[in-house]
Amino acid sequence: MKSEQTIGTMPQLCLAEKALLGSFLKENHLLQDTSILPEHFAEGRHRLLLRLMKKIHSQSRAVDSVTIALEGDPEIFGGLSYVQELLSYANPERYESYEDIVLEDWKQREKKNILTLAVKEEWAMDRVISALQNMNQAKINDHRSINDELLAVYDDPWCEAKQPPTALSGIAQLDAFTNGFQDGDLTIIAARPSMGKTDVMLHLAKQAGWQRYLPVIFSLEMPAHNITKRLIASTGGFNRAKMRDPYQHLTEAQKNHWSTVLGRLNETEIQLFDGSSQSVPMMRAKLRKMIHEFPDRKPIVFIDYLGLITPNDTYGGNANQQIGEISKGLKAMAKDFNCPVVCLAQLNRSVEQRQDKRPSMSDIRDSGCVEQDADMMILLYREKYYDRSVKNPALELIITKNRNGPVGTAHAVYNENTGEIKDADHQRAI
Incomplete structure (x- = not known):
């Protein structure tokens, strides 16, 4: 928001400081x-x-009004009532914007101090420039020297390369194209409604979880209990219709298998957030919390779906600009947290008008900057979706963009009754 980026009055800054502390x-x-x-x-x-x-936190103790009272003199801060009041300003989802406000105001104050001191003490121009540059290094840690980078790869021709771990999909042909989902990459998986994209997402989340990743699912369309039922059905091979009343509809053999299926799913450590109105900053705040709660697992983010993410600005109702802002935010999230982000998207109806209904990148609804921001785009197609007389359960994963490898079509098998995804040779994945 504009007012949060331009600091002109002390009340605005004071509110940002209170919000940060809260x-x-x-x-x-x-x-x-x-x-x-x-x-x-x-x-x-x-x-x-x-x-x-910071002192209390460095001692691995909880930071609250009690520890603050025990460790320091609350009267210095305006009493414990003031510390409690700070909580009313807390908004962890906007934490990064508050940081920017405080830092920007500090830079402006520092700039005035440096220039005042430079005039008073008659600094040389190079000293003034150096002081200003040092001040601007606050919150900037993306500098790399080419010397250091070259030194890091000097021995590469004589040493066996260590491939960085990636989240494999468990679909052999897809992994051959992509080598798994890479850290810092944004992947868009798009399809027409009911094509199976949510089941594909859940399949990928399970595979990642079984590989010791931390799958974090933001389900903006479907509540968590429905997602859970889908995960159980696809993992256990249960018909989804039976999941409405397992007591009535599951066979004895399936009931005996139930606890094994739940135990297997429990190993994935999937984390579900099913709020209907979520913005990218809200997701970042929740992801950051998960990273701290599960320090031994690398996160991988799944979002269902792009069109339901709340933008920070309405842009006068311009959907392309809204989606463009969101896609840039998702790419920034992948890069800042150094983890894969996989987001589902809807295709528009134009694909239905063509003879060959296999989708292309231009079919993504309100695409905006999605094509530019995404590192990989996978479009789903099932012949059976358009012709119910077809018995072939094939699912095509059409890779139309891949910054880290070739494009092409990977094949899998989709059971629309259970939601299970198998490899093209009908083998179960990991």
Whole structure:
């Protein structure tokens, strides 16, 4: 929001500082992530309070009004009532924007201080420039020297390469094209409604979980209990119609298999968020929390689906601009958290008008910048979807964009009754 990016008055800055401190109190793990230092705050008591909070957190203790009272003198901060009041300003989902506000204001203050001191002490111009550059390094850690990069690859021709781990799909032909889902990559999986894209997503999430990744699913369309039923049905090979009342409809053999299926699914550690109105900043906040709760697992994010993500701006109702903002946000999330992000998308009706109904990238609804931002695009096609007389359960995964490899079509088998995905040779995946 514009007002949050341009700081002109102390009340605005004070609110941002309060919101940051409140967010730290509410979500202690943010103290480990933040680049904000006590000296970045304009208000003295906020500097003292952040210094104390960081000290308590460094001792692996909970940061709250009790530990603050025990460790310091609350009267310095305005009393415990003020510490409690800070919680009312907490909004961890907007934490990054508050950081930007505080840092930007600190930079403006520092710039004035540097220029004032430079005039007073008659600094040389190179000293002024150096001081300003050092100030601007706050929250900038993306610098790489070519010397260091070349040194890192110097021995590569004589050493066997260690391939970075990737989240394999368990579909041999797809993995041959992609070598799995890569860290920092945004993948878009698009299809017409009821083509099977949610089942594909759940298949990929299970495979990733069984490979010790942490699958984080943002289901904006389907509630968590329905997602859970789908996972059980596809894993156990149960007809989804029976999942409406397992007691009545499952056979004795299936009931005996039930606990094994649930145990197998439990190993995936899938995390579900099924709020209907979620923005990219909200997802980032929830993902950050999951990373701290499961430090031994690399996250992989799945989102169902692109068109339901809430944009930060309405852009006057311009859907292309809204989707463009969201796709850029998803790519930034993949890069910032260094994890794969897989997002489902709908195809528009134009595909239905063609003789060959296999989709192309231009069929993505309100595509905007999606084609540009995505590292990989996979479009789903089933002949049986358009001709119910066809008995072939084949599912085509058409890779139309792949920054890390070739494009082409991978084949799998889809059971629309159970939601199970198998390899093209009808073998179960991992």
